Amino acid sequence: MEQIVFYVFAAVAVGSALLVILQQRAVYSAFSLIVCFGALAVLYFQLGAALVAALQVIVYAGAIMVLFLFVIMLLDPKSERFGPDRFKKTALAALPAAAFLAFVLLRVFPAWSPRGSGDPLGSGEGPKRIAHILFQDYLLPFEVTSILILVAILGAVVLVKHRPD
Amino acid sequence: MIEYFWLALVPPLAGFLFNGLVGKRLPARIVSGAGCAATGASFLFLLAVFAEFIRLPAEEQQIVHRLFTWIQAGTFTAECSFLLDPLSMIMLLVITGVGFLIHVYSTAYMEGETGLYRYFAYLNLFVFMMSLLVMAGNYLLLFVGWEGVGLCSYLLIGYYIERKSAGDAAKKAFVVNRVGDACFLLGVFLIFKTFGTLEFGSLFETVSRTHPQPESGFTVLAAITLLLFLGATGKSAQIPLQVWLPDAMEGPTPVSALIHAATMVTAGVYLVVRSAALYSRAPDVLLLIAVVGVLTALLAALTALVQRDIKKVLAYSTISQLGYMFMALGVGAFSTGIFHLFTHAFFKALLFLGAGSVLLRLHHELDLFRMGGLRNSLKVTCWTMWVGTAALAGIFPLSGFFSKDEILWRALDSPLGHPVFWVAGLVVAGLTAFYMCRLMFLAFYGSPGHGHGESGSEAGTAVTAPLAILAGAAAVAGVVGLPAYLGDHRLDHFLAPVFRYSYDHGVSAGHGASHSLELLAGGAALAISLLGAGLAYRLYARDRSIPRRLANRYPGLHGTLLQQFRIDQAYSRFVVGGLKVLSRRVLWRAVDVGVVDGAVNGTASLFRRWSGVATRMQSGNTRTYAAWIVTGAALVFLYLYSVID
Amino acid sequence: MGMVPATHYLALGAVLFVIGVAGFIVRRNVITMFMSVELMLNAVNLTFLAYARTWNQVDAHIFVFFVMTVAAAEAAVGLALILGLDRHSQTLDIDTVNRLQG
Numbered sequence: 001m002e003q004i005v006f007y008v009f010a011a012v013a014v015g016s017a018l019l020v021i022l023q024q025r026a027v028y029s030a031f032s033l034i035v036c037f038g039a040l041a042v043l044y045f046q047l048g049a050a051l052v053a054a055l056q057v058i059v060y061a062g063a064i065m066v067l068f069l070f071v072i073m074l075l076d077p078k079s080e081r082f083g084p085d086r087f088k089k090t091a092l093a094a095l096p097a098a099a100f101l102a103f104v105l106l107r108v109f110p111a112w113s114p115r116g117s118g119d120p121l122g123s124g125e126g127p128k129r130i131a132h133i134l135f136q137d138y139l140l141p142f143e144v145t146s147i148l149i150l151v152a153i154l155g156a157v158v159l160v161k162h163r164p165d
Numbered sequence: 166m167i168e169y170f171w172l173a174l175v176p177p178l179a180g181f182l183f184n185g186l187v188g189k190r191l192p193a194r195i196v197s198g199a200g201c202a203a204t205g206a207s208f209l210f211l212l213a214v215f216a217e218f219i220r221l222p223a224e225e226q227q228i229v230h231r232l233f234t235w236i237q238a239g240t241f242t243a244e245c246s247f248l249l250d251p252l253s254m255i256m257l258l259v260i261t262g263v264g265f266l267i268h269v270y271s272t273a274y275m276e277g278e279t280g281l282y283r284y285f286a287y288l289n290l291f292v293f294m295m296s297l298l299v300m301a302g303n304y305l306l307l308f309v310g311w312e313g314v315g316l317c318s319y320l321l322i323g324y325y326i327e328r329k330s331a332g333d334a335a336k337k338a339f340v341v342n343r344v345g346d347a348c349f350l351l352g353v354f355l356i357f358k359t360f361g362t363l364e365f366g367s368l369f370e371t372v373s374r375t376h377p378q379p380e381s382g383f384t385v386l387a388a389i390t391l392l393l394f395l396g397a398t399g400k401s402a403q404i405p406l407q408v409w410l411p412d413a414m415e416g417p418t419p420v421s422a423l424i425h426a427a428t429m430v431t432a433g434v435y436l437v438v439r440s441a442a443l444y445s446r447a448p449d450v451l452l453l454i455a456v457v458g459v460l461t462a463l464l465a466a467l468t469a470l471v472q473r474d475i476k477k478v479l480a481y482s483t484i485s486q487l488g489y490m491f492m493a494l495g496v497g498a499f500s501t502g503i504f505h506l507f508t509h510a511f512f513k514a515l516l517f518l519g520a521g522s523v524l525l526r527l528h529h530e531l532d533l534f535r536m537g538g539l540r541n542s543l544k545v546t547c548w549t550m551w552v553g554t555a556a557l558a559g560i561f562p563l564s565g566f567f568s569k570d571e572i573l574w575r576a577l578d579s580p581l582g583h584p585v586f587w588v589a590g591l592v593v594a595g596l597t598a599f600y601m602c603r604l605m606f607l608a609f610y611g612s613p614g615h616g617h618g619e620s621g622s623e624a625g626t627a628v629t630a631p632l633a634i635l636a637g638a639a640a641v642a643g644v645v646g647l648p649a650y651l652g653d654h655r656l657d658h659f660l661a662p663v664f665r666y667s668y669d670h671g672v673s674a675g676h677g678a679s680h681s682l683e684l685l686a687g688g689a690a691l692a693i694s695l696l697g698a699g700l701a702y703r704l705y706a707r708d709r710s711i712p713r714r715l716a717n718r719y720p721g722l723h724g725t726l727l728q729q730f731r732i733d734q735a736y737s738r739f740v741v742g743g744l745k746v747l748s749r750r751v752l753w754r755a756v757d758v759g760v761v762d763g764a765v766n767g768t769a770s771l772f773r774r775w776s777g778v779a780t781r782m783q784s785g786n787t788r789t790y791a792a793w794i795v796t797g798a799a800l801v802f803l804y805l806y807s808v809i810d
Numbered sequence: 811m812g813m814v815p816a817t818h819y820l821a822l823g824a825v826l827f828v829i830g831v832a833g834f835i836v837r838r839n840v841i842t843m844f845m846s847v848e849l850m851l852n853a854v855n856l857t858f859l860a861y862a863r864t865w866n867q868v869d870a871h872i873f874v875f876f877v878m879t880v881a882a883a884e885a886a887v888g889l890a891l892i893l894g895l896d897r898h899s900q901t902l903d904i905d906t907v908n909r910l911q912g
Binding site for chain 3: 060134
Binding site for chain 3: 786787788791792
């Protein structure tokens with residue numbers, strides 16, 4: 001069962017990821033990315049990270065991607081024109097990428113494949129354990145993150161604010 | 166309360182910050198009031214501490230307070246630690262006590278000066294730094310105070326910023342002191358390298374264990390003490406670094422009294438006494454100190470004979486008296502050196518303040534030969550200065566008699582002493598009496614010179630009160646160190662705990678030498694002093710033509726004396742001139758033009774040639790940059806893979 | 811119903827990451843490039859979680875949270891930058907914005 005789910009959603013993720021970078025129109029890319037994120041959320045769930053999966057759908061696919069769509073609609077970008085040598089250029093990037101990927105998958109992974117097993121969030125008490133770690137061991141980074149977000153908000157406001165030149 | 170003795174540092178620092186930060190906008194009365202109050206508060210606090218301190222048993226009179234760890238690096242630790250023992254107690258009382266009087270005096274002397282806030286801020290900073298110097302519990306903190314007082318000295322010598330000569334004198338003092346300071350620092354390094362600690366307590370204890378006996382020859386202790394002594398010669402104006410002190414008289418007179426007579430210049434003496442545990446184990450260095458002290462005392466006293474400038478006379482006198490102190494230290498009589506430091510602080514500060522009073526009256530006329538007849542208009546100044554002169558000349562029973570006589574006696578009696586020192590000391594005593602009486606007769610007697618009439622009077626209580634108090638102190642301060650034939654040497658007993666780790670050469674034990682011999686030596690010194698005074702009376706009070714004729718007949722000798730044996734000229738010719746030649750020929754032409762400029766130009770042209778290649782990589786295309794990043798990351802990954810597997 | 815080996819998750823992560831990298835380099839539209847970055851971040855998240863299960867370490871989940879937070883902050887600033895870029899030069903083509911050259 002797990003295998004079936006994994007391979008199906010892995011295929012969906014890879015396919016939609018490829019669509020993200022191959023679509024001419026940005027809005028299609030964005031929708032493909034949402035699909036990809038959804039597929040990944042399923043895989044997260046399968047890895048025992050139910051909370052992360054939920055956040056993936058709510059925050060990533062929900063909030064962040066809505067932001068993207070917002071900007072796309074606001075700017076209404078013209079479709080990016082792929083020139084006549086589109087495939088030549090793509091191949092120029094794709095070939096080394098594919099070669100590298102093949103090397104990693106065929107040589108590195110068999111050598112480094114992790115041995116270990118287990119379900120870190122067994123028996124459904126996941127969020128509780130995560131909360132313990134987050135608010136005890138990682139309290140300071142957590143608080144620092146809030147400053148990061150604040151700075152990001154301020155930065156965004158300053159950047160977008162219309163300055164009369 | 167006694168464990169909080171280090172709080173005495175707070176008021177002067179607060180005064181410095183107050184006047185330094187906001188003093189510029191405040192009226193003069195508040196500025197000078199704050200300056201006096203800061204030092205006065207410190208003095209009163211220290212008196213209270215002293216009252217408690219004196220009641221402690223002798224073995225407990227060694228209070229160390231660790232404020233915080235200042236520097237920690239590997240095995241090296243420097244504490245910010247303070248030490249209160251009899252030596253620092255005496256020094257602190259002198260610094261803040263005399264300092265307070267001079268602050269009060271300054272309020273009148275400096276009246277109407279622009280930049281009064283600067284003056285009082287520096288003066289308070291000086292009191293702070295000097296207190297830090299004598300309170301420091303280790304050599305590093307002592308060095309901070311040491312440099313701090315040097316800085317204040319520099320700032321105050323150059324106080325009259327509009328005068329070029331003041332700026333030059335300040336620079337000279339600073340540079341000459343740097344030479345000594347560098348040696349001091351090297352000595353401190355050597356201490357740490359040899360003994361691994363800079364804290365006085367543990368260091369001296371270690372030294373007394375590892376070097377139980379003094380060793381002659383060039384031992385590591387000799388190197389350390391020699392370097393520290395070179396530092397002391399800078400601060401205390403001894404040969405060969407004595408040249409800065411006469412020029413330092415460019416500063417305001419109260420500054421000369423406080424810094425260049427009573428306190429800062431005695432820092433070198435303090436340093437040697439503080440390090441007595443080291444010095445007492447390096448007899449050869451002690452001999453060198455004694456020789457340097459005697460030579461300096463003689464040379465400066467001879468120079469003082471012919472000076473026309475009233476402050477220069479006092480400056481050379483200070484150098485000479487410091488030479489005396491070093492002579493005492495050199496024969497192993499450390500507490501005697503401190504005794505003379507103690508009495509000298511009073512009468513020399515008194516003499517400088519008196520000179521300042523004269524200058525106020527004469528609108529800063531410095532030339533002794535244009536003064537005269539001031540005894541009627543400056544009665545208080547005149548008689549207080551006579552007290553100071555008599556004390557300095559060593560007339561019984563004023564304080565200077567006891568301390569100077571003790572030095573002379575130790576020079577003769579100590580196992581490290583030598584009759585030559587004694588004879589030279591006697592000569593200096595005679596010269597001292599002569600030049601001081603000459604100053605008094607020229608300034609206060611004879612006909613009024615310079616067109617100033619008999620009218621005019623003292624400057625006010627702020628001037629006369631410190632003079633009177635200092636005169637009283639100069640008169641009676643000797644009672645703390647009465648010679649054996651008169652009574653008890655209380656200072657010796659009081660200071661005894663300071664020297665617990667020093668090697669005892671049996672200096673103060675006496676050789677069973679009879680009191681009568683000591684009495685005879687004292688009588689001889691007194692007789693010589695009176696002889697000098699009488700000669701001065703004959704030459705300057707009765708008939709002034711003889712000195713002029715002498716000067717005309719031996720112009721070379723007179724000029725040599727006047728210019729301090731032309732040491733300054735020799736320095737500027739050989740040391741400064743040599744440095745200039747070295748700088749121009751070697752450092753500039755060869756090193757700077759050849760090596761430094763060549764390297765810089767070569768680097769520049771190299772980069773110009775190669776930057777063309779780098780420019781082409783900066784296409785400005787974001788995707789190209791991204792590709793470079795990815796390529797780099799992939800290469801790093803491959804490298805890691807190849808290394809790990 | 812056997813478990814999928816962790817290596818497969820890692821391989822999927824690698825594939826997605828390389829796709830993201832390729833997209834970032836190939837595409838000229840700033841928004842699409844941005845989405846490629848998000849893709850890379852998600853590939854890393856997947857790797858984190860795969861290792862978390864393998865070695866029974868919950869800490870990796872925390873890092874995923876932080877990555878998401880950073881991604882959100884980055885999206886806010888990045889999209890603001892894109893708006894600024896559009897307003898400034900009326901284009902979203904990264905190749906026309908090449909003033910950062912030597």
